[in-house]
Amino acid sequence: xxxxxxxxxxxxxxxxxxxxxxxxxxxxxxxxxxxxxxxxxxxxxxxxxxxxxxxxxxxxxxxxxxxxxxxxxxxxxxxxxxxxxxxxxxxxxxxxxxxxxxxxxxxxxxxxxxxxxxxxxxxxxxxxxxxxxxxxxxxxxxxxxxxxxxxxxxxxxxxxxxxxxxxxxxxxxxxxxxxxxxxxxxxxxxxxxxxxxxxxxxxxxxxxxxxxxxxxxxxxxxxxxxxxxxxxxxxxxxxxxxxxxxxxxxxxxxxxxxxxxxxxxxxxx
Amino acid sequence: xxxxxxxxxxxxxxxxxxxxxxxxxxxxxxxxxxxxxxxxxxxxxxxxxxxxxxxxxxxxxxxxxxxxxxxxxxxxxxxxxxxxxxxxxxxxxxxxxxxxxxxxxxxxxxxxxxxxxxxxxxxxxxxxxxxxxxxxxxxxxxxxxxxxxxxxxxxxxxxxxxxxxxxxxxxxxxxxxxxxxxxxxxxxxxxxxxxxxxxxxxxxxxxxxxxxxxxxxxxxxxxxxxxxxxxxxxxxxxxxxxxxxxxxxxxxxxxxxxxxxxxxxxxxxxxxxxxxxxxxxxxxxxxxxxxxxxxxxxxxxxxxxxxxxxxxxxxxxxxxxxxxxxxxxxxxxxxxxxxxxxxxxxxxxxxxxxxxx
Numbered sequence: 001x002x003x004x005x006x007x008x009x010x011x012x013x014x015x016x017x018x019x020x021x022x023x024x025x026x027x028x029x030x031x032x033x034x035x036x037x038x039x040x041x042x043x044x045x046x047x048x049x050x051x052x053x054x055x056x057x058x059x060x061x062x063x064x065x066x067x068x069x070x071x072x073x074x075x076x077x078x079x080x081x082x083x084x085x086x087x088x089x090x091x092x093x094x095x096x097x098x099x100x101x102x103x104x105x106x107x108x109x110x111x112x113x114x115x116x117x118x119x120x121x122x123x124x125x126x127x128x129x130x131x132x133x134x135x136x137x138x139x140x141x142x143x144x145x146x147x148x149x150x151x152x153x154x155x156x157x158x159x160x161x162x163x164x165x166x167x168x169x170x171x172x173x174x175x176x177x178x179x180x181x182x183x184x185x186x187x188x189x190x191x192x193x194x195x196x197x198x199x200x201x202x203x204x205x206x207x208x209x210x211x212x213x214x215x216x217x218x219x220x221x222x223x224x225x226x227x228x229x230x231x232x233x234x235x236x237x238x239x240x241x242x243x244x245x246x247x248x249x250x251x252x253x254x255x256x257x258x259x260x261x262x263x264x265x266x267x268x269x
Numbered sequence: 270x271x272x273x274x275x276x277x278x279x280x281x282x283x284x285x286x287x288x289x290x291x292x293x294x295x296x297x298x299x300x301x302x303x304x305x306x307x308x309x310x311x312x313x314x315x316x317x318x319x320x321x322x323x324x325x326x327x328x329x330x331x332x333x334x335x336x337x338x339x340x341x342x343x344x345x346x347x348x349x350x351x352x353x354x355x356x357x358x359x360x361x362x363x364x365x366x367x368x369x370x371x372x373x374x375x376x377x378x379x380x381x382x383x384x385x386x387x388x389x390x391x392x393x394x395x396x397x398x399x400x401x402x403x404x405x406x407x408x409x410x411x412x413x414x415x416x417x418x419x420x421x422x423x424x425x426x427x428x429x430x431x432x433x434x435x436x437x438x439x440x441x442x443x444x445x446x447x448x449x450x451x452x453x454x455x456x457x458x459x460x461x462x463x464x465x466x467x468x469x470x471x472x473x474x475x476x477x478x479x480x481x482x483x484x485x486x487x488x489x490x491x492x493x494x495x496x497x498x499x500x501x502x503x504x505x506x507x508x509x510x511x512x513x514x515x516x517x518x519x520x521x522x523x524x525x526x527x528x529x530x531x532x533x534x535x536x537x538x539x540x541x542x543x544x545x546x547x548x549x550x551x552x553x554x555x556x557x558x559x560x561x562x563x564x565x566x567x568x569x570x571x572x573x574x575x576x577x578x579x580x581x582x583x584x585x586x587x588x589x590x591x592x593x594x595x596x597x598x599x600x601x602x603x604x605x606x607x608x609x610x611x612x613x614x615x616x617x618x619x620x621x622x623x624x625x626x
Binding site: 160162163165166167168169170171172173174176180181184185 | 321322323342343344346347348349350352353354356357358359360369370373374417418421
């Protein structure tokens with residue numbers, strides 16, 4: 001076998017091993033979900049779908065999904081608008097305090113979520129807004145903002161400023177330039193940023209634990225509360241349903257938007 | 270299309286203390302094709318951006334048909350621009366690109382269709398309307414950019430190095446095409462390039478720029494034969510730069526360098542000091558046999574040959590130290606005067622010009 005053949009084989013093996021390792025926990029969880037006994041065990045000693053029924057009908061999970069979707073919709077929507085405007089300002093304009101603004105907007109990447117959670121908990125109680133939806137949403141907006149900004153920022157870098165000049169020379173007013181040239185070219189970046197923000201917000205746990213109450217708790221918090229009381233395969237069943245739902249959502253996004261475009265894999269225009 | 274005139278009056282623009290354009294004035298007549306020519310950083314692109322309105326001048330006025338457009342935003346001017354990288358909108362079809370300016374002008378939809386078709390026909394791309402820009406070749410994209418700029422019936426069209434990204438073989442063809450379209454439309458055109466052969470072949474007049482200033486404005490042939498200063502003489506075409514001492518004797522100037530002494534008619538000189546540089550094109554130097562009475566530059570030793578197909582440039586070192594590039598038609602020079610041979614060199618002084626050092 002030629003040296004590059006061996007190299008290719010080794011490379012393939014490493015990729016396969018990495019993929020297997022990454023997928024292993026999910027596979028174990030999915031299999032465990034179909035167990036018989038009310039204990040999380042692998043391999044399971046029977047076959048049953050009763051834990052799926054329990055997960056689907058458990059009231060805390062149902063309200064957790066409802067709360068989570070509500071918070072995610074608001075948080076990702078607000079983060080999309082704020083993040084887009086911020087990214088646009090940072091990319092296209094030079095102004096005093098630009099570096100400071102960029103550092104502030106990206107700071108959730110370096111500050112632990114735990115810190116944000118505690119901070120919001122203290123602020124909220126000081127403002128008399130403890131455990132309200134608005135505090136949860138506000139907290140999530142700040143946590144997901146850097147991801148929206150990054151995504152839009154990268155797409156903006158790929159939009160040639162000459163296109164804006166060309167549009168202006170053809171008679172487009174500044175707002176028309178933004179709506180007809182910038183926005184359509186940014187759409188994949190916006191969709192990608194929004195998708196990231198939504199997934200992160202829906203799954204966020206650390207900060208959310210501090211700012212939600214019994215009435216406003218999201219799914220991850222409800223799941224945490226559940227595992228503190230029970231150790232049956234309901235959690236595994238719920239996780240399996242979440243994996244299926246997320247995969248379905250991504251398949252839809254891929255079908256209509258193209259994941260490669262969303263993730264800005266394609267270079268250039 | 271009705272043609273318009275452009276007048277640039279003492280326009281200046283600095284970037285952080287650096288003068289990109291320093292008090293430039295230029296008049297362009299209706300329907301004229303004027304090229305801004307110069308090396309990179311000479312201010313030609315800045316001047317183009319000032320005309321388009323992408324930049325605001327620090328001083329001076331820009332007028333079209335005598336009316337100032339200096340304070341108008343780009344979208345309020347009626348100027349077509351063809352960009353170096355074409356700047357076609359990648360999310361629109363070719364037809365949508367061309368229609369963009371008409372939509373912005375709120376032209377009725379039925380008229381838009383007809384005018385887009387006509388514009389694409391003019392640049393011979395009638396078949397490509399429904400394609401995306403990236404599906405076209407560089408040359409085709411460039412014609413789309415031209416059609417998009419022309420379809421709005423602008424008062425001027427500005428072209429920023431439009432051929433720089435095009436394959437060299439295709440470039441000559443595209444230049445002919447541009448000239449054909451410009452003549453057919455009769456539009457006043459400002460063309461920016463650093464490529465002198467492009468400028469010489471396309472332009473009605475050329476403005477040579479350096480260090481933010483216009484060095485000379487004239488028709489191409491004049492620029493080559495009667496450069497206004499050192500910069501233009503060196504920048505346009507190939508030239509021998511020969512240092513010499515200058516003395517005035519009656520009506521004539523006498524130039525000396527080592528054993529060479531030349532008499533130059535005063536019309537070929539702008540000499541104010543006693544040191545000067547004589548500029549002679551390679552084709553104004555003639556190789557002769559040594560001792561030929563016509564060889565007014567004396568003898569020189571052949572060092573190398575540069576074979577160019579239609580001619581050979583003989584590189585020779587004169588007895589007084591001048592390094593000469595002598596053009597000889599055909600290729601017989603290779604055999605007649607091999608490296609190491611001695612030649613006599615004649616300069617046709619009626620085609621030379623002298624500037625003070």
